[in-house]
Amino acid sequence: MALFRYPRPLPSEITPREMYLSRRSLIGGAAALGAVSATADAATLQTHPGPYSGNLTPTPHEDVTHYNNFYEFGMGKADPATQSQAFHPLPWTLEITGLVRRPVRLDVEQLLRSPAIEERIYRMRCVEAWSMVIPWDGIPLATLLKDADPDPRATHVAFESIVRPSEMPGQNEALSGIQWPYVEGLRLDEAMNPLTLLALGIYGETLPNQNGAPLRLVVPWKYGFKGIKSIQRISLLDHEPPTTWNRLAPDEYGFYANVNPQVDHPRWSQATERVIGAHSLFGATRQPTLMFNGYGEQVADLYRGMDLRKNF
Amino acid sequence: MPARPPPAVSKIPGVLKRHWRLVLYPVGMIPAVWLVWQGQHGALGADPVNVFERSLGLWAFRFLLACLALAPLRRFTGLNLLRYRRLTGLLAFFYASLHLLAYVGLDHGFDWSVLWSDMTHRYFIILGMSALVLLIPLALTSNALSMRLLKRRWKFLHRLIYPAAILAGIHFFLSFKTLNSVSAPYLAALALILLSRFLPRSRIGNGT
Numbered sequence: 466m467a468l469f470r471y472p473r474p475l476p477s478e479i480t481p482r483e484m485y486l487s488r489r490s491l492i493g494g495a496a497a498l499g500a501v502s503a504t505a506d507a508a509t510l511q512t513h514p515g516p517y518s519g520n521l522t523p524t525p526h527e528d529v530t531h532y533n534n535f536y537e538f539g540m541g542k543a544d545p546a547t548q549s550q551a552f553h554p555l556p557w558t559l560e561i562t563g564l565v566r567r568p569v570r571l572d573v574e575q576l577l578r579s580p581a582i583e584e585r586i587y588r589m590r591c592v593e594a595w596s597m598v599i600p601w602d603g604i605p606l607a608t609l610l611k612d613a614d615p616d617p618r619a620t621h622v623a624f625e626s627i628v629r630p631s632e633m634p635g636q637n638e639a640l641s642g643i644q645w646p647y648v649e650g651l652r653l654d655e656a657m658n659p660l661t662l663l664a665l666g667i668y669g670e671t672l673p674n675q676n677g678a679p680l681r682l683v684v685p686w687k688y689g690f691k692g693i694k695s696i697q698r699i700s701l702l703d704h705e706p707p708t709t710w711n712r713l714a715p716d717e718y719g720f721y722a723n724v725n726p727q728v729d730h731p732r733w734s735q736a737t738e739r740v741i742g743a744h745s746l747f748g749a750t751r752q753p754t755l756m757f758n759g760y761g762e763q764v765a766d767l768y769r770g771m772d773l774r775k776n777f
Numbered sequence: 778m779p780a781r782p783p784p785a786v787s788k789i790p791g792v793l794k795r796h797w798r799l800v801l802y803p804v805g806m807i808p809a810v811w812l813v814w815q816g817q818h819g820a821l822g823a824d825p826v827n828v829f830e831r832s833l834g835l836w837a838f839r840f841l842l843a844c845l846a847l848a849p850l851r852r853f854t855g856l857n858l859l860r861y862r863r864l865t866g867l868l869a870f871f872y873a874s875l876h877l878l879a880y881v882g883l884d885h886g887f888d889w890s891v892l893w894s895d896m897t898h899r900y901f902i903i904l905g906m907s908a909l910v911l912l913i914p915l916a917l918t919s920n921a922l923s924m925r926l927l928k929r930r931w932k933f934l935h936r937l938i939y940p941a942a943i944l945a946g947i948h949f950f951l952s953f954k955t956l957n958s959v960s961a962p963y964l965a966a967l968a969l970i971l972l973s974r975f976l977p978r979s980r981i982g983n984g985t
Contacts, residue, residue, distance in 0.1 A: 527823075528823040531822075531823065532822060532823035532824060540953070540954075540955075540957045540959065542823070542824070543822065595824055595827070638957060638958060640955070640956045640957050640958060641955040641957055642955055643955065713954075713955065714954075729894075729898070731899065731900075731901070732899055732900075732901035732951060733895070733899065733901070733902075734891050734894060734895060734899075736891060737885075737888075737891065739824060739826060739827065739884070741824055742823060743825065744819040744821075744823065745816070745817065745819060745825065746813065746816025746817055746821065746825045746826065746829055746883065747816070747817070747883070749824075749825055751885070751886060
């Protein structure tokens, strides 16, 4: 075995040619921003149908991509679509670190070509009492975590998003009190559940910036805010990590944040949900919210014996 | 208070001339009509009920602030628009009522079990409803007859607008997940208006 391995940079860590050239143009006095065009165009993914999709009818693409909560790009639902155009999701390196035997640095451009990408049509229930059905394309998180070989001491998984105020105008909003980066967490057994997905696309194409490009978490039995977007780092820990919304309002947003029609948000009922996609004021519908968002069969065992009112 | 010259509307009938301000009521209702039209034509986005409900609440708060701003406006600038207090106050009540109706009917489809638990458990809802309840006697007594009958008590009664505005302000603040650049200016305006009540009169030159 070699005593020394020359550290080989990942392709995603090599400065792209346009960026390199634009640095020169910057030196030359030209506008660097104009030289690097945002590669926001969606690319087709090689994907195949995966399990758990049921017979759900997806919410229209237009709504999935233009009705978003992504405070890094503004607080209005329409802000992410309009204010995320300057964001560069690629190149991107995903790091899996902490209590793992084999720390991983993944080039997301390679991940996007992975044959393991499958389609999962999931219900998405926002803590604000609205819901969608989204056809995600991604890789089960467990697949990637197994590659990193978690240490037996690991009990939790922490996720960290990105801080890039120059491309994410919402990160300059001082009033919100949100500490960037956005952070989220799961118990290790939740992270290893086959439903938990690392999404790289929607509707068979790479994720638009406003949906969390280049990759995001999808945990369909939990409220949407658990689905941290634009993930840079995944760390395995032996304790529960802090999470962004819990830090801001611990009485309103718990660590678990499991969809539960019986446990209300202090400001509104969680018993029912507004179905996104009607577009007509008097034709909009409300439907009952399902326990664990309808995924109880897959996940109820994770919480056996727990008081879900206390662990909300 | 100096008498104002009558508005220059000489070629219209006497009734209209005396009550020309009534024209402003329909004008103030344009945002509501516009919201309904947008809602019917898919222009309120993917979650039209929510946008409709929140917009009505915002208009109620705007008119409430406008109504409250008229007294300090006269005091600090000399501009006397106090005759628009009834107009702005009634429009605030109109929008707050529509806001409630949208919440009860459109959002929750008159599901009384959900509404009852909201009204009894959620301080966010209770604050908003209390603000509206406080506005009811004000709206009912917004006429010359009530003023005459209630005499001094009328003025006292109408001070209820201050607690109503404070409750509405907290309700408005809570309607966002965090403080932000949309809500902050409105809350700052409310704070300024309320604080201006406590400024000593002597410091304001020829104030009232």
